[in-house]
Every structure is written in structure tokens, then in C-alpha cells.
Amino acid sequence: xxxxxxxxxxxxxxxxxxxxxxxxxxxxxxxxxxxxxxxxxxxxxxxxxxxxxxxxxxxxxxxxxxxxxxxxxxxxxxxxxxxxxxxxxxxxxxxxxxxxxxxxxxxxxxxxxxxxxxxxxxxxxxxxxxxxxxxxxxxxxxxxxxxxxxxxxxxxxxxxxxxxxxxxxxxxxxxxxxxxxx
Numbered sequence: 001x002x003x004x005x006x007x008x009x010x011x012x013x014x015x016x017x018x019x020x021x022x023x024x025x026x027x028x029x030x031x032x033x034x035x036x037x038x039x040x041x042x043x044x045x046x047x048x049x050x051x052x053x054x055x056x057x058x059x060x061x062x063x064x065x066x067x068x069x070x071x072x073x074x075x076x077x078x079x080x081x082x083x084x085x086x087x088x089x090x091x092x093x094x095x096x097x098x099x100x101x102x103x104x105x106x107x108x109x110x111x112x113x114x115x116x117x118x119x120x121x122x123x124x125x126x127x128x129x130x131x132x133x134x135x136x137x138x139x140x141x142x143x144x145x146x147x148x149x150x151x152x153x154x155x156x157x158x159x160x161x162x163x164x165x166x167x168x169x170x171x172x173x174x175x176x177x178x179x180x181x182x
Contacts, residue, residue, distance in 0.1 A: 019123060047065045
């Protein structure tokens, strides 16, 4: 029965998760942590971190890890991944035919221009969802952990946004800093 729920859940996320993996994170968290309680918030945070470090899209990696965690089998991983990708595959086939026929139409161009701010909002929402006490600590629980977390976040943000330092290098450096500081 869990396989059916897993398929429906990730099919729905894949169908309505516009904007890619980061935009899907809030939907995935809402379904697998809050609604179905297949994993805890801490496990979700760990899965997101692992999904960012492994090759491939974060949404697909998250579905794979969550499918395995929820079912305890590789079949759960494969099913969750397939269910997440299937709607995109179907929609892309349909849109490709439509877009090739009407790509110069001003209404089509306006529609795509309107979708861009919505996607940015979904990505910002995913970032805000991950800014929790599980990820940053809490000043009331441990002042030093909270300050180190904020410091690492600020340094990585500035290094990536301002100086355009490679994200993989920043992940390695942040992990090293976290290991040394904690």
C-alpha cells in the first residue's frame, strides 16, 4: 500500500512542482514529512544535504532517497524517482509539440515571461523552509553553534554570490569548517 501512496505523492509533486528541484523542496517536505510522516524534519534536512552533494538534480535525488527511506527497498527508490519524472516527461512531450508550432506567438512569449517570477518565488520559499533550528541551531540552545552556522552561511553566500566561487569547493570548505568548529 505504501508503494501506491509513494507513487501518487511523487507523481503529484512532479506534476505540480514547477521550477525544478529546489522549487519542489517545499512540496516534498509538506508531503513526506508533514502529511505522510515517512521521514522526520531532520531526516529531510539530511536528505536535502546529501541530494545537493550527489550528482544529478536535487528533486530526483531527494525522491530516490526518500523512496528508499520510506519503503526500505530499492523498489521504493525506483518508484519514487519514476513517479517524479513521469509527469515532466509527458508534459514536455506535449509542450514540445505545442511550442514548436507556436513559439513566435506573443501570447506564448508573455506566458513564459509571467512564469519566471513565480519560479523565483518558489525557489526563495524552499530556501526559507530550510532556515530552521535544525539547520542553524538556536541561540537559546547553543550560542556558539548558532553563531558558527550564521557565519558559515554568510561566508558561503558572499563567496558564491559576489565572488562566484565554485559551489563544490564551497561545500567542501563549509564541511571542513563545520567539522573543525563543531
